[in-house]
Every structure is written in structure tokens, then in C-alpha cells.
Amino acid sequence: MSEEAITLLEDVELIELVKRGDLDAFGVLYERYLDPIYRYITTRVSDEQDAEDLTEYVFLRSFESLHRYEDRGLPYSAFLYRVARNVLIDHYRSRIDDAQVETAERIADESPSLDERVVENEMQQRIERELGRLPEDYQEVIRMRILLGLPTDIVAGWLDRSEGAVRVLLHRALKTLRENLTDSDF
Amino acid sequence: MNDNFARILDDCITKIQSGEGTIDDCLQQHSQYAEALAPLLELARSTRTHLSPQGPDETFVGPSKIRVMNQIRAAQRPRPTTERKDVRRQRWMLRPAFALMSFLVAITLLAASSGAVYASSDALPGDALYIVKRGVEEARLIFTLDPDMDRALLLQFADRRLDEVEEALNLDREEDAWSALVEYENTVGELLHLANSSSIEEGTLDQIQTHLSNHQVVLQRVKSKAPPQAQEALDNALERSQRGKETIEQIKQGGKPSDLAPGQLKKATDDQKGPEDEHGSGRDKDKTKTPKPRKDKVPTLVP
Numbered sequence: 001m002s003e004e005a006i007t008l009l010e011d012v013e014l015i016e017l018v019k020r021g022d023l024d025a026f027g028v029l030y031e032r033y034l035d036p037i038y039r040y041i042t043t044r045v046s047d048e049q050d051a052e053d054l055t056e057y058v059f060l061r062s063f064e065s066l067h068r069y070e071d072r073g074l075p076y077s078a079f080l081y082r083v084a085r086n087v088l089i090d091h092y093r094s095r096i097d098d099a100q101v102e103t104a105e106r107i108a109d110e111s112p113s114l115d116e117r118v119v120e121n122e123m124q125q126r127i128e129r130e131l132g133r134l135p136e137d138y139q140e141v142i143r144m145r146i147l148l149g150l151p152t153d154i155v156a157g158w159l160d161r162s163e164g165a166v167r168v169l170l171h172r173a174l175k176t177l178r179e180n181l182t183d184s185d186f
Numbered sequence: 187m188n189d190n191f192a193r194i195l196d197d198c199i200t201k202i203q204s205g206e207g208t209i210d211d212c213l214q215q216h217s218q219y220a221e222a223l224a225p226l227l228e229l230a231r232s233t234r235t236h237l238s239p240q241g242p243d244e245t246f247v248g249p250s251k252i253r254v255m256n257q258i259r260a261a262q263r264p265r266p267t268t269e270r271k272d273v274r275r276q277r278w279m280l281r282p283a284f285a286l287m288s289f290l291v292a293i294t295l296l297a298a299s300s301g302a303v304y305a306s307s308d309a310l311p312g313d314a315l316y317i318v319k320r321g322v323e324e325a326r327l328i329f330t331l332d333p334d335m336d337r338a339l340l341l342q343f344a345d346r347r348l349d350e351v352e353e354a355l356n357l358d359r360e361e362d363a364w365s366a367l368v369e370y371e372n373t374v375g376e377l378l379h380l381a382n383s384s385s386i387e388e389g390t391l392d393q394i395q396t397h398l399s400n401h402q403v404v405l406q407r408v409k410s411k412a413p414p415q416a417q418e419a420l421d422n423a424l425e426r427s428q429r430g431k432e433t434i435e436q437i438k439q440g441g442k443p444s445d446l447a448p449g450q451l452k453k454a455t456d457d458q459k460g461p462e463d464e465h466g467s468g469r470d471k472d473k474t475k476t477p478k479p480r481k482d483k484v485p486t487l488v489p
Contacts, residue, residue: 171188
């Protein structure tokens with residue numbers, strides 16, 4: 001198959017090719033999802049080098065477990081997102097184990113990281129701080145829908161919820177974030 | 187009301203993000219919800235403005251794909267190290283019968299393919315005859331019953347792998363070069379395993395150390411010419427040869443590396459080194475406090 005033709009294939013077709021040993025097909029998937037996965041990682045990790053390493057690791061791990069992926073209505077991007085999320089959890093666990101100060105559940109509190117890049121912006125720091133204090137599913141829906149700008153149907157696939165449930169979740173998340181920011185003089 | 191409001195909020199966010207509408211457009215269109223919509227849409231806009239992440243740097247995208255694909259390809263290749271050990275173990279268990287059988291097979295194969303064997307001597311990874319070259323090497327190891335000869339062969343093969351790395355790079359065959367580099371590390375690993383598991387004369391240990399020092403010179407030379415995306419793989423190979431030298435040093439001093447706690451040997455030698463002896467990349471040195479998945483340390487991917 002020509003290089004151009006392979007880039008036109010759907011994810012499911014590419015995955016079938018990968019399972020049959022065509023690594024170029026995985027290269028196409030890599031190019032297709034590098035950007036959203038990297039952006040997702042950077043909503044959690046401030047260090048650019050760490051984000052790059054973790055992004056590559058997500059793809060290596062996803063390749064390793066690709067044989068377990070089956071198309072049952074769950075998009076490949078959702079599969080990648082779950083791998084990314086697990087990689088992030090492992091990443092924070094290892095850091096926390098090292099420091100022996102926090103528990104792995106405190107991913108949220110580790111996440112105020114983007115603000116390190118633009119520390120002069122107080123508004124950014126506040127939003128980031130309050131976002132990090134929201135329940136995990138609220139954070140995720142805001143990161144995906146607002147920060148990454150992913151469409152609702154994709155977010156639904158990533159979070160394994162209905163589109164209606166994602167809309168309601170987003171509403172609640174934004175409302176809670178606003179209330180918390182108002183309480184802290186937003 | 188809640189579900190309906192959530193749908194309207196979601197639609198507005200989608201339109202604003204795609205540039206199809208503004209906050210004012212949404213508030214006018216849904217004037218009955220304007221009071222509730224306005225602060226949430228403003229918050230969404232503000233959050234996106236302040237926190238929206240940047241995409242990956244262009245200098246990362248291309249090399250990154252090459253790195254990941256190379257790692258996957260390397261992990262998928264047959265692992266000669268393990269297989270060779272198994273073969274060697276079986277060879278000793280079944281020695282008389284195995285030796286006779288192997289001898290007959292080897293005579294037949296060599297008689298039939300001596301031309302191909304000769305022609306394969308310059309083959310590089312990716313060449314059709316490379317499999318013949320490696321097959322002959324494997325056969326020589328299998329038929330060698332003397333551990334000293336095994337060690338000598340492994341040293342010779344490690345030298346060859348590095349020659350292949352250089353030659354492949356000279357021909358702009360990067361992937362083949364990295365393939366040879368992975369095999370180099372495997373060969374050094376097996377060499378050290380052998381040195382650590384059997385008695386060995388000090389002269390032989392010196393010889394291994396000399397070879398490993400030469401390897402470091404070659405690797406540094408390759409590193410100076412290699413593209414940025416290859417630097418980390420070369421650093422890993424340099425680290426491998428450095429650790430090999432340290433392991434041999436420890437054996438010479440009468441201990442075995444396995445007797446030491448992890449890092450003990452490295453620390454002892456690091457203390458004696460100047461900064462110019464470091465082979466880890468600056469990138470690694472900065473990250474000692476934050477263990478994280480390293481591209482060269484993906485244990486489940488590379489068995």
C-alpha cells in the first residue's frame with residue numbers, strides 16, 4: 001500500500017494492519033494522535049521534556065497492548081487516552097514514592113503546572129488552582145472540552161459516557177469552578 | 187431544564203471554539219438563559235485563554251516518531267541473547283549427541299553455502315545476506331565448547347556490530363545502524379554475563395576492558411556525527427560499555443557485581459571520575475529526582 005493511501009485509512013483499518021505486522025500503519029496512528037495526546041499530557045505536566053518523554057511512552061505502551069484493543073464502538077483515541085491517563089498516574093506515583101509525601105490520588109494537586117510557565121498571570125494561577133481542586137471527573141471534562149477543545153462525542157468516547165452525560169458533567173464542572181473562583185474573589 | 191441548559195451551553199461552547207459564533211451571539215440566541223449562560227461562557231473562554239496547552243514542538247515531532255518506531259522495531263526483533271543462552275544450555279546437557287549432530291549439520295551447511303558465507307562478511311543489517319552472517323556467528327558460538335573462545339568470539343562480534351553501526355550511518359541507513367547498535371548492547375550484555383559466571387584470567391579481563399574502551403572511542407566518534415534524535419541511543423550504548431568496564435573491574439578485584447547493591451559499583455567509580463567522563467546526557471543528569479519512563483528503559487516492551 002502506498003504511503004499516501006495508508007494515511008487515508010480509518011483508525012480501525014490501521015489497527016488491523018498493525019496487528020498483521022505493518023508498523024508503518026502504527027506510524028500513521030502516531031502522527032494522527034501525537035498532538036492531542038501531547039496536549040493532554042501537558043495539561044497535567046509542566047516540564048516540556050517530561051511531557052515529551054511521557055507522550056512517547058504512551059505510544060509505546062499503547063503499541064504493546066494494542067492486541068487487546070477491539071473496536072466495540074470505543075474509538076482508538078479513547079484507548080490512547082486511557083493509556084495516557086495510566087501513564088500519568090504511574091508518573092505521579094513514582095514522583096510521590098520518591099518524595100514520600102503524598103498519595104497517588106493527589107494527581108489533581110500536582111496538576112497546577114501550566115501556571116509555572118506564566119507565573120506572572122494571577123488569573124491563570126487562580127483558575128489553575130481551583131481547577132486542580134475540582135473532583136477528578138470535573139477536571140477531566142474541562143481539560144478535554146475547554147482546554148483541548150475536543151468535540152463532545154470524542155470526550156464521551158474517552159470518558160466512556162454518553163454525550164448527554166458529558167454535557168451535564170461539563171455544566172456542573174463549570175458551575176462549580178465558577179462558584180469556587182467567586183468564593184476566592186474571582 | 188438542566189439537560190436542556192447543558193445542551194445549550196455545550197452547543198455555545200462548540201460554536202465559540204470553532205469560530206462560528208461569539209458569546210454575544212449565544213446570549214442573544216438564548217436570551218431566556220442569558221443570565222446563567224454569560225458567566226459560564228466567560229469562564230470557559232477565560233480558562234481556555236489562560237490554560238490552553240501548546241502543541242508539541244516541531245523539533246520534537248519528527249525525531250520522536252523515529253525514536254518510537256525504532257524502539258518498537260527493536261523490540262520485535264528476535265532476541266539472540268536469550269536464545270543463544272538457551273541453545274548453549276541445551277548443548278551442554280545433550281553434549282555427545284548434540285555435538286555429533288551439530289557437526290554433521292555444520293559440515294553440510296558450510297559445504298553448501300561457503301560462497302554465501304564469504305559474500306556475507308560485509309553485509310549490514312537490512313541486507314539479504316546479513317542473516318547468513320549472523321547465522322554463521324551463531325553457529326560458531328554454538329560449536330565453541332571453550333568459554334574462553336566464547337568470550338573471544340563475543341568480543342569480536344561486538345567489534346563487528348560497531349563497525350556495522352558506523353558503516354550503516356556512512357550509507358545514511360539510520361534504522362540499520364540502530365539495529366546494529368541494539369545488537370551491540372545485547373552482545374556486550376552476554377559477554378559480561380559470561381565473564382561473571384565463569385572463572386576467567388586477569389589477562390582476558392584486561393583484554394575485554396581494552397575492547398570496551400575502544401568501543402567507547404568508536405561510539406563517541408559516531409555520536410559526534412549522528413543526528414540529534416540518535417544521541418540518546420548512543421548515550422545508552424556508551425553507558426552500557428562504561429558499565430561493562432566497571433563490571434570487569436569489579437571482577438578483577440575479586441567480587442561479583444551481583445554481590446553489590448544496585449548503584450554501588452557505579453557510585454564507587456563515579457567518585458573517581460571527572461565530569462568529562464560522564465556519558466549520560468545532560469538531559470538525564472537533570473532528572474535524577476524524578477524517575478520516569480525512559481525511552482531506553484521500557485522493560486515490558488524490550489524483554
